[in-house]
Amino acid sequence: MDKSAEFWDKVADKYSKDPIADEVSYQKKLKITQGYFKPNMEVLEMGCGTGSTAIVHAPYVKHIRAVDISLNMIEIARRKAEAEQIKNITFEVSSIDDLNVADQSMDVVMAHSVLHLLEERDAAIEQVFAMLKPGGLFVSSTACLKDSMWFLKPIIPIMCLIGKAPKVVTFFTVNQLVRSMRNAGFEIVYKWLPGKTKAVFIVAKKAE
Numbered sequence: 001m002d003k004s005a006e007f008w009d010k011v012a013d014k015y016s017k018d019p020i021a022d023e024v025s026y027q028k029k030l031k032i033t034q035g036y037f038k039p040n041m042e043v044l045e046m047g048c049g050t051g052s053t054a055i056v057h058a059p060y061v062k063h064i065r066a067v068d069i070s071l072n073m074i075e076i077a078r079r080k081a082e083a084e085q086i087k088n089i090t091f092e093v094s095s096i097d098d099l100n101v102a103d104q105s106m107d108v109v110m111a112h113s114v115l116h117l118l119e120e121r122d123a124a125i126e127q128v129f130a131m132l133k134p135g136g137l138f139v140s141s142t143a144c145l146k147d148s149m150w151f152l153k154p155i156i157p158i159m160c161l162i163g164k165a166p167k168v169v170t171f172f173t174v175n176q177l178v179r180s181m182r183n184a185g186f187e188i189v190y191k192w193l194p195g196k197t198k199a200v201f202i203v204a205k206k207a208e
């Protein structure tokens, strides 16, 4: 099994029970995202984890395709959606690299707390750009560890060896992330950094 999937499978149960680290910022990000939604929208969420965000957003859009590399995360997500009788989310086990999404088929793509876990961040952002319809939005929340948590870099491989960190954790700054998005063709329409060590929330738009 893929090493990343193995790590996230192991932590899925605990992850689903842990409280959200910054509930106030999370709620604000949900509200801002919902401000862009329309009832006829097709949405993709990459790295959906246990589905909490997709479940909150589902009533505001037509359909959400929510994918994650970890089967255990997806199984928890499916159970949660079923318990809440949410019928317009399709949960799927897939790595972002293997995703098969038709070009220009999505209105919104979301990636929360996942871009820093990808070996090929730029390729993923380019992939998102291709998936979006003209005028489509890429909504992401990302820990930019190089800005304020750079000291973790030598520690991560040790944590990974003892099963306390995923295999891939990449370090980049908010500016580098913004540059990656602009290089892919996006215009940044909203950017919010709730605090020095917090995840940056970005809404990026593909031109009409």
Ligand SMILES: C[S@@+](CC[C@H](N)C(=O)[O-])C[C@H]1O[C@@H](n2cnc3c(N)ncnc32)[C@H](O)[C@@H]1O
Binding pocket: 004, 005, 008, 009, 046, 047, 048, 049, 050, 053, 067, 068, 069, 070, 073, 094, 095, 096, 097, 111, 112, 113, 114, 117, 118
């Ligand atoms: C930190 S969790 C975030 C989960 C959720 N988005 C949230 O905000 O609560 C990262 C998630 O990304 C998934 N993930 C990591 N690498 C992935 C990849 N290459 N493709 C798809 N999912 C991936 C993990 O399985 C995990 O569920």
